[in-house]
Amino acid sequence: MGRRERRHARDVLGLQEVWADGDENLAGWLAQRLGMHWTWAASDSPQKWQHRIGDPTIDFGNAVLSRWPIAERDVARLPAAGGPDDGRLALYALVDAPSHPAPFFTTHLNADLHESAVRCAQVTALARFIAERRGAGPFPPVVTGDYNAWPDSDEMRLLGGCRTAPAVPGQVLLDVWEYADPAAPWATWDAANPYVARTFEPSVRIDYIHVGPPGPDGLGHVRSVRRAGDGPVDEVGVWPSDHAAVVAELATGNW
Template identity: 60%
Template sequence: MAVLSRYPVLATAERPLPTLPGHRDDGKTALHALLDVPGGPLPFFTTHLNSGIAESAVRCAQVRELAAFVAEHARGPFPPVVTGDFNAEPDFDEVRLICGYKTAPAVPGLVLLDAWRFADPALPQGTWDISTEYAVNFGARPSRIDYILVGPPGPDSRGWVRTARRAGDRRTAGVWPSDHAAVVAELALPQPSLKLRGA
């Protein structure tokens, strides 16, 4: 895993993620980079959770640790941005837990919005198994298991998800870049406060 940024990185941190008894420790971690973007520092995180089809409980434990890590480092004018391969579809317990608005949040007060909520519904949604029709997945279609999650925007709309889409979902010179499509989101910079007048 890595965080690549065109903007300066002000600080970094790493957190190992847990496993549970009876499950292999795959050495999963979460990374944090505080990015010096226009409008102020942005707390950015990325991770890759366990992939076993029967490891939802492990992923839930990993998400709880990830949420604590995010809460520790989510400082600054921008909401936190959490990205990664969660190996879980949007309705799975571990995704509901990290988002914290369809169930109690993993850390009180930490709510993350799935950027895909802001995508054009007509766009293809699958991010995994895009290149092979015979790979095992969670259904008869490509699964969406890769995410950009963003905290609620501030009052100046800083960090609001403006758009979301897939990328890397076509062959280049006959070769797939990955069996995963990338998720791309555009976030808003701060907007001047509006002055409203009463009638």
């Protein structure tokens, strides 16, 4: 593991488009390299990604990596709602962190630009899943994902619940980027990235971390937020992904 990767190591990671082939699993490989616990959930309809890479044996899904043990996990299948059924899902992990267990979620929604209505249905299912699993502990739920949705879209306003009626009555999830330096680079789908440039699409933020309102004494409030993985990682100029990551630091009490 190089210095750059270790510099970005975090307590809990939400990953999407995780690949597995038999006993080989990208999330497991990363967890081993980083000394973390992990769990993952495979799509039950991975044909889109199998076709893309020309290998019908590959599994695809979401994963959570954690510095601390994962006490519970669950999976919700998200609806296709008239769009392509790619087996989209949401993964829940209860992170058994010191002092306060933390409910953590990660997800990946339909990708086509015109599928806002599909994503609204998926966000509604996600919000209900969060409400069922967030528990009554003091640490607010943390929700990560590749939503393939612009910040002012119907689906992101619906998930947040503070700019329109929330998908679950009374449930608000704050976009951590609201705490970012307004001058900081913000696009996670960035035309400066050669993988994105070849699509001819505009730069936009489509990857998010949301967190519920802070608990007692500000537990879980956002201290800082920034991008990571937003440049080449070697002399050859290879970028780690077509997406930049979102990194947030939350107040954790006495962890």
